[in-house]
Amino acid sequence: MADINVNLKSFEPFNGLKRGKLHLELSGKDCNLPFVNAIGRIATKRIPVYAYTKELIQIQKINPETGFHDSVPFNYDMIRNRIKNTPVAGIDPEISYLHERYWKNANYLDKKREKHENEKEVEANINIENRTDDILHVTTNDMLIYVNDKIEELYNKEYPFLIISLKPNEAFKCSLKAVVGIGLNDTCWDSAGNYWYDKNDGKIDFFIEGNLCYDEFKLISRSLEYFKLRTKLLKEEIKRQYSLDKEKKENFQVKIVDEDHTFGQIINYEIQSHKNIKKSSMSKPSLLVREIILDIIVSPDNAKSMIDFVMEAFDNLMNKIDVFEREYNKLLNPDKPKPKTKKN
The missing domain is CATH 3.30.1360.10 (RNA polymerase, RBP11-like subunit)
Structure with missing residues (x-):
């Protein structure tokens, strides 16, 4: 032994x-x-862990006719990378091994892709307008998160993760999904x-x-x-x-x-x-x-x-x-x- x-x-x-x-x-x-x-x-x-893969982070362009506009300092790619590297806290896939058919060359935009039986539907939305005269920090506290169609709070309210900072009259709208994967595919799944x-x-x-x-x-x-x-x-x-x-x-x-x-x-x-x-x-x-x-x-x-x-x-x-x-x-x-x- x-x-x-x-x-x-x-x-x-x-x-x-x-x-x-x-x-x-x-x-x-x-x-x-x-x-x-x-x-x-x-x-x-x-x-295996959950992560917000980049393909499933959809940022909506703000219509200037609403009186608001997109963030000037941050472009969409910068925001996607920040969201992608925000951990999906508190959701456990409850598996130790994920077969490569579930992640290797997976097309996460395909709604009919093969999923592991343990994978939950994790969706989130952010819709924030800065109506103040100060910088507004958008964090995970501003995310509305659904896990299998039920609203869940995944993040610590006292120490949230920063998503984007908005100047006055800037707005941010985004929808995203989290899926199960492993770090070999992308560091977001580390x-x-x-x-x-x-x-x-x-x-x-x-x-x-x-x-x-x-x-x-x-x-x-x-x-x-x-x-x-x-x-x-x-x-x-x-x-x-x-x-x-x-x-x-x-x-x-x-x-x-x-x-x-x-x-x-x-x-x-x-x-x-x-x-x-x-x-x-x-x-x-x-x-x-x-x-x-x-x-x-x-x-x-x-x-x-x-x-x-x-x-x-x-x-x-x-x-x-x-x-x-x-x-x-x-x-x-x-x-x-x-x-x-x-x-x-």
């Missing part, structure tokens, strides 16, 4: 002004930096605002800040669920591709398509750590293409084939994830128990 320890150092829940922050102390000879980095990258880019770690005296201090959809305990739980599932899928795919190659040879190359350093680094680390592997190196030939190449060298006098060693490395990784998850689940959430989530 893997030697991994997980301890809770501190947890600061979201208070309306500052993002929540979870601090874990990780230790054990099997808790390495590539493993921890994979968890952080998954928590940032792979876990499921964590930030993560970082530091290693001291054999222990790793790991910090993560969420994006207001749900607390950081739940974010890490879903990241571990995704970690296990994706590792299993990659193992099965590599086994399917290379299982027929039983020739005992010294050099071997594994190509992992539709993947980046998130899994490339940790898989390469586990293969490097295998006692029968002489060398394993990882490369990403193109920054524009999600593809990882592993070049592996093994002693030719081994009884097993190369693919057997690779599968053993995957088994070691899955064992580490299981142990980490078991240790993590021993931690008590200060606010509420961790709910079960679905995978799809």
Whole structure:
């Protein structure tokens, strides 16, 4: 069994002004930096959340005959980018894995697009006219938000997010929708605002800040669920591709398509750590293409084939994830128990 320890150092829940922050102390000879980095990258880019995608932010042009006009300092693209990067607070998709058919090359303007069964209808409207002689700050307090046709308040009233500032006689009208996606598609779906770690005296201090959809305990739980599932899928795919190659040879190359350093680094680390592997190196030939190449060298006098060693490395990784998850689940959430989530 893997030697991994997980301890809770501190947890600061979201208070309306500052993002929540979870601090874990990780230790054990099997808790390495590539493993921890994979968890952080998954928590940032792979876990489904709601976001206001740019295509579904419709800003109406103000008719000057009404006595009001559009904002002069802010053009439509600037406003769309600000809204797009405003987190959709408090709506939980309740899933840890979103299949690519729901987000890859998705046309969000298509009303008949395929949606996950958990996805809710989230719509919002803003209609503000500045009838004062001062600057009027339009914030999330001015949004009328509907979740499945019911009015909801998602944002902290004391510390709202700024949308636009209007001069006298300026107006702003906008309708928008939030949909479920992941950060690989666009940063507006990043499921964590930030993560970082530091290693001291054999222990790793790991910090993560969420994006207001749900607390950081739940974010890490879903990241571990995704970690296990994706590792299993990659193992099965590599086994399917290379299982027929039983020739005992010294050099071997594994190509992992539709993947980046998130899994490339940790898989390469586990293969490097295998006692029968002489060398394993990882490369990403193109920054524009999600593809990882592993070049592996093994002693030719081994009884097993190369693919057997690779599968053993995957088994070691899955064992580490299981142990980490078991240790993590021993931690008590200060606010509420961790709910079960679905995978799809």
